[in-house]
Amino acid sequence: MFINISSKYWSQGIVRVFFGSLMLLGWLLHDDYGVSTDEPAHYQHGAVNVKYVADLLVPDLARQHTNYKHIPTLSGYPDNGHGVLFEIPASLLGMFVAHGDSAIYYRLRHILIYLTFVVGVWALYRLACLRFQDWRWGLVAAGALVLSPRLFAEAFYNGQDIVLMSCFAVSMLTLVRLTQQPTISRAVVHGVCCAFALDIRIVGVLLVAFTVSWIGWLILLSSEHRYAQRHLLQCLGLYLVTTAIVMVVCWPFLWEDPVGHLVEAFQQMSRFPWLGRNLYLGELRQGSQTPWHYVPVWISITTPWPYLVAALSGLVVWMLGIKRSLHQAHVWVWQFDTVVVAWFIVPLLSIILLHSAVYNGWRHLYFIYPALLLLGVSGIHRIRHWATHHLRGHLVWHGIVGVMMTGVIQTAYRMVKEHPYQQVYFSVVPTAVISQHFDRDYWGLSYRSGLEWLLATDSTAHIPVGSPRIDLLYNNTLILPAAQRQRILLVRPPYPSGTYVFTNYARFGLLPSDTIGHKVYDLRVHGLPTLGIFHH
Structure with missing residues (x-):
């Protein structure tokens, strides 16, 4: 599957060309997409918070702004439970760079969202590099994320779910680095990244759970080394403090009553009063009444089939290794794979068990997509390992690679042909079925x-x-x-x-x-x- 490029110079050059091309592609395409249904509301979320901060710091200057009277106040604002870490700088762009011209603002906004997406692609690349110890596997994972039609389109206009996905991936990267080498500085950096994710969407609290679980497991494994235990506890404590402080500082809604307003934000998330309807399996259903299989079905029909097959193989490989888990619990690779499985499975099970309101496909769970791709790379990596140790395994390997690459090339072809409407991509389900049973351009x-x-x-x-x-x-x-x-x-x-x-x-x-x-x-x-x- 790989060309043998051992030179560090060449490998670094290829990676730089990949990400440089990705940046250039975003610049060339950012003006091709329209304005999604959520973007004006998200702009207002940011403007409300900017007004609140300006009233505290520079009230006289704030009141001189042209739209000051038209911007609602934060107190009593119905959507004040939304994280606004991204929306505050985005709104400032509209106020001071676009000078009130909405066309300029939305073009700038689309560039900003795309740049955040590129950061997420880079984080996934680094995660795969660390797990598989090969930059080429990192590019496989990063390339799969780019060649995901729906997410690529939304990388220009979905300022919440795509931004959260990128922040989540970066936070998982800082968690991985922390577990590899627990230091005070890495604990602080990880805390800052997790706080940023929380300030995008409150579901970022899962990062805290993953961190406490993984570091807690390392503490248990180091029970015979008191100094190591004490150091890990210090890192964990500093991480939690950093996360809490940065989260409050970057979320104006929490300033007056951090605990009370945080609880309120959790309550809003758990019972968001969405009154719209989903066209699902041929029926118009209330967003709060979607069946348990809604998200799994949407993931299945909108994810390119090669990634699904690869991810399923990776999940099967991990499950087959559960019997050996007691002997592998101290192995970092096993810990990494287990956390990736949790990253993918726990949010899915939470949605199903809590009967959470889900709508607009499965966009609220885009933050688990990097985990799906990591599972996919793990599955392919394992098959390649098997092929190198079995007679005629190389024939099986080349056959699998040929079939998978055919699917990937087909996906890339459709992305180019259907541009800029990749947001209505469906994988293998016939068009006649989709047109009668599922929403399309809900954005x-x-x-x-x-x-x-x-x-x-x-x-x-x-x-x-x-x-x-x-x-x-x-x-x-x-x-x-x-x-x-x-x-x-x-x-x-x-x-x-x-x-x-x-x-x-x-x-x-x-x-x-x-x-x-x-x-x-x-x-x-x-x-x-x-x-x-x-x-x-």
């Missing part, structure tokens, strides 16, 4: 291309447009040039004659041409109806 990104087509096609000064989700139309006008934005006239039902009605077929019924009017625009991605525009 509303395709509305941008529909608006741009309409503006180029209809030359009238003001074009009336409507949609069952008027917010998706409005959001995507925000990234248009100001002159074009002014031509769009948003209207609600009942639609006046001449209105262009948009539908992304999500949660509002399928093929509504009989009641809306004549279809004038039909966007299909891999044959899947994604956006329709009807002239009323």
Whole structure:
């Protein structure tokens, strides 16, 4: 599978080219995506917190800002339980760099999200390098993350789940380094990274559980060495203190009442009042009433099949080794693999057992995706090891690599062909099944291309447009040039004659041409109806 490149110079050069190309790719593509359904709300989350901090530090200067009166106060704000570590700097971009121009702001925001994604790719690369002691396996893991269609698209506009995934991966990397060499400085760095993840989404508390469990296990293993135990306890204590302090400092909502407001944030997470509906298995279901198999099914149909097969093989290999666990408990590699399995399995089981509200596919669990890929690399690595120790094993190995690479190349081809609509990627499920049973462009990104087509096609000064989700139309006008934005006239039902009605077929019924009017625009991605525009 690998070309034998032993030179450190060449290996470093290849890695630099990979990440340099990744950065260049982001710069070339960042302007291709629309504005997702959550982005304006997330901007406001950040602005509310910026206003709160500014009122405390520079109240006179804060009140001079043009939009000061239009920004809600933090006290009583319904979404104040959302972490805002990313949204505060993103909102500041809008206020002071974009100078109120929404098109500039959202382009800058998409670049910022993508840069955070690249950091997550790098963290996964380093985790795989440390586990398998080979930079080439690191690139396999990193390349698989990049060649994951849905996550690649969302790396430009999902400022919560993708950012959390990256922060989680970085925190797992600092945890791995801490367990390899427990030092005070590494404990502090790990605490800072975990606090950042918590300040993105409160589910980052899982990192604290993983850290306490792994360090606690090392303490038990070092029971005969009192000095080592004491040092590990010091590192653990310093980590917990650092995490708590940094989390509070970077989350203004916690400043007045850290414990009480943290509990409130946990409560909001556990019973988030989402009133929308999911199209799942052909039925419109309340987000709070999704069945236990909702997330596993979504992972299965939206993850490229080679990664799923590889991850399953890695999980099977780990399970087969459980019998030897008592003899391997002191081995760092076994500990690493066990934590990766927990990283993947524990959040899934928590969602199922707690009946948590889940919607928009499985985006709330994107932070477990690096663990899935690490399991996949572990499975392939184990198969390669077996092949080198068995007669004619190389034939089996080359056959497996050939089949898997065919799937990866197919995925890459579809990503290029379907750009910039990778967010509606489905792996092996037939299009006819998807169109009747699952949500597609629930983010509303395709509305941008529909608006741009309409503006180029209809030359009238003001074009009336409507949609069952008027917010998706409005959001995507925000990234248009100001002159074009002014031509769009948003209207609600009942639609006046001449209105262009948009539908992304999500949660509002399928093929509504009989009641809306004549279809004038039909966007299909891999044959899947994604956006329709009807002239009323």
